[in-house]
Every structure is written in C-alpha cells, then in structure tokens.
Amino acid sequence: MSKEVSEEGQTHSHGKDYVDPPPAPLLDLGELKSWSFYRALIAEFIATLLFLYVTVATVIGHKKQTGPCDGVGLLGIAWAFGGMIFVLVYCTAGISGKCLKTLPFTSH
Template sequence: IISSASQPSQELSEAPPAMEGKEEDVRLGANRYSERQPIGTAAQGGGADEKDYKEPPPAPLFEAEELTSWSFYRAGIAEFLATFLFLYISVLTVMGVVGNPSGSKCGTVGIQGIAWSFGGMIFVLVYCTAGISGGHINPAVTFGLFLARKLSLTRAVFYMVMQCLGAICGAGVVKGFQTTLYQGNGGGANSVAPGYTKGDGLGAEIVGTFVLVYTVFSATDAKRSARDSHVPVSTYVHTVHRWPAAATVFGFVND
C-alpha cells in the first residue's frame, strides 16, 4: 500500500469532476496561508484587510432613530404575524390529535404530524420574514441576539412584545374556534411526563433552547461565507495532492 500510494497516479493528481471550478476558491482560500495555520480558521488571522468576510459592527444599545423608521414597525408586525400563525397552526394541530375521541392512529395526523406542523411552520415563517425582521419568532432567539449585540435594546424589547402578543392572539383564536376542546386539554400545554421531575423538564428546555439559539448563530455567522471556511474542499485537495498515502489509508481515494 505504501509503495503504490507513494507514487501518485493520474487519479490522485487530478481533481474529480465534482472539484471542477473549485481550484480558484482553494487557491485564494486555504492555499493563500501557511500550512501551520489550521484550515478553516486561517481567515481569522492576519490583518483586517486579509479577511474575506465582513463582521457587522455591534449594534448600539439604544437607537432612537429606529422609532421614527417604518421598517422598524414593519419588522415588529412581521414578528407578530409570524408568531400568531405559528401558535395558531401548531396548537390547533395538537388539539386535533389529543382530542381525537376514537383513539385511532388514522383519525389524526399523529405525533409525527405535530412535529411536522411545528418544523414546517418554522421553516416557512423564517423564510417569509427573514428579510423583514430576521425571522426570530421566539423571544429566546431575540434575547440571545441582543446579548451578542446583533440588535439594539429598542428593537429587542419591541420584538419580544410583538412575539408575545402574537402568541396570545394565536392561542386565543384557537380557543375561540375550539372552546370545549381547548379547555378540556389545557390548551395543549406541555406537561412533565410521569417518572420525571420538573427539574428534568427544565433541563430539557434549557438544552433545547440552547440548540435552537446556537443554530441561529451558526446560520447567521459572517464567517460562513468566507472561502477559507470550506473545510471539506480544502481538506480533500490538500490530502490528495500533498499526502497521497494518508489519502489512500483514510479512504479519500482508492489505491
């Protein structure tokens, strides 16, 4: 294996078809830095002029000019409508499942339908409102972005107020349509399952909220657009062309 891998064949020296058009990105990205710097983090080193991404400046704590801007109130309305629709669809779906009198699995959308209603609504609403308000739809997301100085205190408070109002209105509409079903099932609110304590439930909520906010931060990170952040492309090319033996052993290419 070592003798054959030490003599790179034509397949090793040539990039696969999927790599066509990527050589320029690699040359300007990973190959522009010394090998001693880790791939994927080299974009953070050097002077500010060497970075191929732009980190937005911290948002001011209080920005009075926002209060006179129509885009500020339009963003709040978008958060209100998004949270309203999210609570309306998701709570109504839960009511339809837990309130099924027959108990038949085919009579409702089931547990998977509830999961799809939550996930599908978040996907649609974030896509629709991301360009208007950022698509927070959750006070936890707004508060986390505020702590990271991604938005001002003025906008954060306004967002959270509109989100809570939207959630109240969404649940209120469901209660108005299905009063008996809503009251009989406690509004579809979560409860701690038997065998678990309230502390267990609190811990699960903390972990789940952390994953949500962490995903939002990762998706909105300015470094994701940097050439040097494309680790799989850089790693493949560097491995094949500079360390063919390692590429063969680890399965990047066939011997």
C-alpha cells in the same frame, strides 16, 4: 501570540490582529421613527401568531382523536412545527432584516 516589531526596534505583543468596533447602543431612539422597524415588528408578530395557531391547533387535534387513523399523530405534530418554522423564516427573512446573508434561498 504574534509579535510585531515597531520602527524603533521595540517588540510589542498584541493579542489580536484586528480592532474591535465600538459597541452598538442597546436602544437606538432614531430607529423608533423608521417605518422599517414597525414593518419588521408587524411581520414578526403575525408570524408568531400564525406559528402558534397552526401548532396549537395541531396538538389540540391530536388530543381529540379517538381512533388510530383519526388524527395526525406525533409525526404530524413534528412536521407541523418544523414546517411552520421553515415557512415563517422563509417569509419573514426579507421583511424583518434578520438572516438575509445566511439564508441560501433569499436573493441579495
């Protein structure tokens, strides 16, 4: 623990060397009036539908295969899930406002 000496000569013990910001409200009603909120909501909804469509269609196609070379196999299902997650994060990161600072391939 760090100890700081005040001007009066008394020693104060602080657990942190920074001040926490006040907590953000759980629901900000002003955000419901902004277009960017609805744009992000639409982008996330479309991305989720596209993700479910491609991955479920891949799994259904795997279940209907009759021969060893008719379908994508388990590796194809894994690639479908991984590829769709990559594409959806890449396409919706700039719209929804999430992950903008953490993704190396987006422009700031």
